[in-house]
Amino acid sequence: MTVLNVNEKAYEIDASKDMPLLWALRDLLGLTGTKFGCGVAQCGACTVHLDGEAVRSCVTKIERAVGKRITTIEGLSPDSDHPLQKAWIEFDVPQCGYCQSGQIMSAAVLLRENPTPTDQDIDDAMAGNICRCGTYLRIRAAIHQAAKMQREGKKS
Amino acid sequence: MSNLFKKIASKKSGARIALAIIAISIFTASVGREVYFTKVSVVPKKDSVASVKAFMQVYEVLTHPRCMNCHPAGDIPLQGEDSHLHAMLPKRGVDGKGVYAMKCSNCHQPTNSPGLHTPPGNPNWHLPPADMKMIFQGKSPRELAKQLLDPATNSHKTHEQLIEHVSFDKLVVGGWSPGEGRELPPGTHKEFVAKFKTWIETGAYVPSADAKAPIKKNR
Amino acid sequence: MNRRNFIQSGALFAGGLLISFKIPTAKKMAALGEAKAGVPFSPNAFLNIGTDNSITVVLSHVEMGQGIWTTLPMLIAEELDVSLDQITVKHGGADKIFDHTLYGVQITGGSSTTWSEFDRYRNAGATARTLLTQAASKRSGIPIQDCKTENGTVTAGERKFTYGELAADAALLPVPENIPLRNKADWKYIGKSIKRLDAKVKTNGEAIFGMDIQFPGLLTAIVVHPPVFGGKVKSFNDSNSKAVSGVRQVVKIPTGIAIIADHYYAAQQGKKALQVIWESSSNAGLSTIKQTAAYKKLAATNGQTVQEKGDAGAGLLKSVKTLKAEYVFPYLAHAPMEPLNCTVKLEKDSCEIWTGTQIPTTDQAAAAKILGLAPEKIKINVPFLGGGFGRRATPTSDFVSEAVHIAKACGKPVKLVWSREDDIRGGFYRPFVVHNVTTGLDQNGMPTAWKHNIVGQSIMKGAANVLGELKTPIDDTSVEGVKGSPYLTSIPDHFVGLHTTKExxxxxxxxxxxxxHTAYVMETMMDELAHNAGSDPVEYRRGFFKEHPRHLAALDLVAEKGNWKEALPAGRFKGVAVAESFGSYVASIAEVSISNGQVKVHKIDCAIDCGLAVNPEGVKAQVESGIIFGLTMALYGEISIKDGKVQQNNFYDYKIGRIHESPEINVYIVDSDDKMGGVGECSVPPTAPAIANAIFAATGKRVYNLPLMNHQLLAKK
Structure with missing residues (x-):
């Protein structure tokens, strides 16, 4: 038995230590917000936080995640009220929506580490996440907006 | 590992020695050499020809994609046998470990991921840090040798530490188990270390300015 | 007409009485006549109003990113007098009642949802509002003209009823006909930018895609497909696969070998362990190189006539100068972000399917045929589609059929999941196409003759079960954009021919x-002609648009907003293109620079005339999306074949444009009362030629084959 700490809950699973975290989350824990897109760390749809870092869960074996804090899109905020989630809605970012969990999880690390990201910083953080609908410009605008909301939220 | 090595000499030489050899017409002994040898071996004689010859083989390894791809000229690592810019353009970052959501270890696991075209792994995957870039890409043999020997550009390593680094650093060693479908650097890692030691132990000579990278066989 | 055919009541739901207003199109009404009286309706309709005040809009089309989850409810809300936040939205399943109002089959495609449902959904809202008002009038005794609807309520004199309170009464009233729809001046929602109703669930992980279907006992299947199209299994050894922990079964199906396991990872391990020997396929000799040569040879000869005027051959001989070009376009994979998948649960005499599909009834029929069941025994549930782009409208129902075969073979509920490699290598591509064009010019550089032959496979020949048999030998989808081009109609001697190939x-x-591909050919050719004539590319095109005001309006708007006439800083170059598609008119200006042999696209200005823009922000989002899609296609799109095998595998060798490659995009909507056109696809066509024309401005070289990554570009000194 392996214990995974996901979104501040401990889950006991019976799986090979080599199993990618993506499939443990989706197929064993039923947390389907994290998406399968390529399986080879090319598209970022499977991005989750492992001790706060935006790992690609499709290539991250569960043995690496044991004893670490795993956060998925379902656990990013208590009420879907992370500044990024609010900004995503405000800017009509999602289209098909399939990649957006990964996009938001990547952007969350950017915002935590850089509260005032430039366009270049956004490129540097987000180029690992593919969106076939091409929502990139709205992602960029929403990240700027979320950064603003985050700064203003902290001031008040 | 330092007990395996003993620093025996430190010598300055500004002399410029011209020798005719088969492949290389002129080479230069640079300044600030520290020469090492193992405890059990005979103190090797300084041998500028043998030293440069060894370095040229070391150079072939260092400029192989398995080594050079993470010692790029810019701040983006390279990828593949043709050393193209890494897809999605991950940045070096201050510590060489990437930035934001694009840190090396977000994709590069402690071990190689299974399958073709999956991220190769290493517990400490990184580029050289921003303040010590140790660029291999685009360097001539002479430039690279000088860079490797100068503590100001080799991450403050003594010759002893250089040998230790190429012998045991997990990322260096990992170059020879690069994951499915990737080409290995020329020779074995053991041979590489031997050449590296020979280079250092025979005087750590630097190739001449017109020493050329050997023409790489068709990959 | 029997009202019970259109109104369903009596089902207990959520502690109240559920009333469904079912508003069929006029042409469907006859079919739904007395014969069906007494047969319980399916719960699917366009609009349900519950006694609990729930208002549910049921979509006849599917949401795959294009925003109809918002637009169709807007149409109902406009007439029903409810706010959008009162509405719950869901997909309809497979049902004739959801047939496309024009195409006569249930399909989401052709950039047609909004215009094809514009009346039907407004009618649904207006009918419901009228019935609810009548019910309020009856109950209160207040004359109907004194009853007012607002925000989900009817005010009748002193009394105020919620729609939920009136729903049961309303359901008993006869359905009125010919209800007038609201005037444009009174619209509250239509024409205004309304935020997407599906945004929240797509930002918190709640949105359910086909891939996310789970229930107890559901197994996962992946399939080992043949390495060459049409390949067949000769023999296989599954002992190692079956030894993998979690692998339940290995079954042979018509399209390969399926590994059925507790979860994807086990199935993947089982796939790796499987040993298969394939029969050699007649396709094994195919290569892109050979195909290119063969198609070029064909393109040099006249194909079946698509369009002809005068004598193109004689016209070319008479002309002062001729320009020739040969274009090659590769196969392209759609690569939606959600890999293809389908969940099948078989019962004794029925079947339930969950899949992201653009053609639910077609998939239903395919499943029914495989299972030997009547189509109505197959229930199709359509979750969100993680992108479609046409790939989830396969006339052969390829992945649905495959899933049904697996479920039938293993006898358990199963979710088929394709890997990204299956998706990239699995076919159903944009065809490989070659164009051969010769234009003859007069002394002013104006075209007087045009000979144009196109070579490629037919898409529609494989789609007869969905959209009917082709009525002529010409598949319009091979030639649309050349056929009927506003440039060609003015050329006295022209010929357009088509060679339809089989692969x-x-x-x-x-x-x-x-x-x-056709927009690329026409727009880069016209650019070549303009430069040859020493004319400004915008002005040169304008000369052809005297009788094409909508082309002109889009071109003029983008030229103005995109400052076409202003010089760019050194190192920057621009190109223009305009194309009509799916009833809309789009013109784009691309601004590029060249570095390291490759093009960098800095900006795209784009103007669209789509008639009424029901949700302008939604239109902008789709135009942006199409531009990025067109950019990816231009830069990277290429599926190539060698020894019968697809050379690409995944996103590392079938590259998709990323955020750092995305140009600034400015979208301008032509203020237009013209006929509504599509939006979802219409900004794709002018994107690549605008970029290619900018590359010509930068390099002096024409690019005659895509993708651009295969070209080493060099800026002019």
């Missing part, structure tokens, strides 16, 4: 279909 490689409509 084992399956082809399919791909976002903007034939226009993906």
């Amino acid at each position: 084992l490689i399956p082809v399919l409509w791909f976002r903007s279909v034939g226009y993906t």
Whole structure:
């Protein structure tokens, strides 16, 4: 038995230590917000936080995640009220929506580490996440907006 | 590992020695050499020809994609046998470990991921840090040798530490188990270390300015 | 007409009485006549109003990113007098009642949802509002003209009723006909930018895609497909696969070998362990190189006549100068972000399917045929689609059929999941196409003769079960954009021909279909002609648009807003293109620079005339989306074949444009009362030629084959 700490809950699973975290989350824990897109760390749809870092869960074996804090899109905020989630809605970012969990999880690390990201910083953080609908410009605008909301939220 | 090595000499030489050899017409002994040898071996004689010859083989390894791809000229690592810019353009970052959501270890696991075209792994995957870039890409043999020997550009390593680094650093060693479908650097890692030691132990000579990278066989 | 055919009541739901207003189109009414009286309706309709005040809009089309989850409810809300936040939205399943109002089959495609449902959904809202008002009038005794609807309520004199309170009464009233729809001046929602109703669930992980279907006992299947199209299994050894922990079964199906396991990872391990020997396929000799040579040879000869005027051959001989060009376009994979998948649960005499599909009834029929069941015994549930672009409208129902075969073979509920490699290598591509064009010019550089032959596979020949048999030998999707081009109509001697080829490689409509290549050819040719004539490319085109006001309006708007006439800083170059597709008119200006042999696209200005823009922000989002899609196609799109095998595998060798490659995009909507056109696909066609024309401005070289990554570009000194 392996214990995974996901979104501040401990889950006991019976799986090979080599199993990618993506499939443990989706197929064993039923947390389907994290998406399968390529399986080879090319598209970022499977991005989750492992001790706060935006790992690609499709290539991250569960043995690496044991004893670490795993956060998925379902656990990013208590009420879907992370500044990024609010900004995503405000800017009509999602289209098909399939990649957006990964996009938001990547952007969350950017915002935590850089509260005032430039366009270049956004490129540097987000180029690992593919969106076939091409929502990139709205992602960029929403990240700027979320950064603003985050700064203003902290001031008040 | 330092007990395996003993620093025996430190010598300055500004002399410029011209020798005719088969492949290389002129080479230069640079300044600030520290020469090492193992405890059990005979103190090797300084041998500028043998030293440069060894370095040229070391150079072939260092400029192989398995080594050079993470010692790029810019701040983006390279990828593949043709050393193209890494897809999605991950940045070096201050510590060489990437930035934001694009840190090396977000994709590069402690071990190689299974399958073709999956991220190769290493517990400490990184580029050289921003303040010590140790660029291999685009360097001539002479430039690279000088860079490797100068503590100001080799991450403050003594010759002893250089040998230790190429012998045991997990990322260096990992170059020879690069994951499915990737080409290995020329020779074995053991041979590489031997050449590296020979280079250092025979005087750590630097190739001449017109020493050329050997023409790489068709990959 | 029997009202019970259109109104359903009596089902207990959520502690109240559920009333469904079912508003069929006029042409469907006869079919739904007395014969069906007494047969319980399916719960699917366009609009349900519950006694609990729930208002549910049921979509006849599917949401795959294009925003109809918002637009169709807007149409109902406009007439029903409810706010959008009162509305719950869901997909309809497979049902004739959801047939496309024009195409006569249930399909989401052709950039047609909004215009094709514009009346039907407004009618649904207006009918419901009228019935609810009548019910309020009856109950209160207040004359109907004194009853007012607002925000989900009817005010009748002193009394105020919620729609939920009136729903049961309303359901008993006869359905009125010919209800007038509201005037444009009174619209509250239509024409205004309304935020997407599906945004929240797509930002918190709640949105359910086909891939996310789970229930107890559901197994996961992956399939080992043949390495060559049409390949067949000769023999296989599954002992190692079955030894993998979690692998339940290995079954042979018509399209390969399926590994059925507790979860994807086990199935993947089982796949790796499987040993298969394939029969050699007649396709094994195919290569892109050979195909290119063969198609070029064909393109040099006249194909079947698509369009002809005068004598193109004689016209070319008479002309002062001729310009020739030969274009090659590769196969393209749609690569939606959600890999293809389908969940099948078989019961004794029925079957339930969950899949992201653009053609639910077609998939239903395919499943029924495989299972030997009547189509109505197959229930199709359509979750969100993680992208479609045409790939989820396969006339052969390829992945649905495969899943049904697996479920039938293993006898358990199963979710088929394709890997990204299966998706990239699995066919159903935009066809490989070659164009050969010769234009003859007069002394002013104006075209007087034009000979144009196109070579490629037919998409529609494989789609007869969905859209009917082709009525002529010409598949319009191979020639649309050349056929009927506003440039050609003015050329006295012209000929357009088509050679339809056959290959084992399956082809399919791909976002903007034939226009993906025809717009490129026409717009780069026109640019070549303009430069040859020493004319400004915008002015040169304008000369052809005297009788094409909508082309002109889009071109003029983008030229103005995009500052076409202003010089760019050194090192920057621009190009223009304009194309009609799916009833809309789009003009784009691309601004590029060249570095390291490759093009960098800095900006795209784009103007669209789509008639009424029901949700302008939604239109902008789709135009942006199409531009990025067109950019990816231009820069990287290429599926190539060697020894019968697809050379690409995944996103590392079938590259998709990323955020750092995305140009600034400015979208301008032409203020237009013209006929509504599509939006989802229409900005794709002009994107690549605008970029190519900017590359010509930068390099002095024409690019005659895509993708651009295969060209080493060099800026002019």
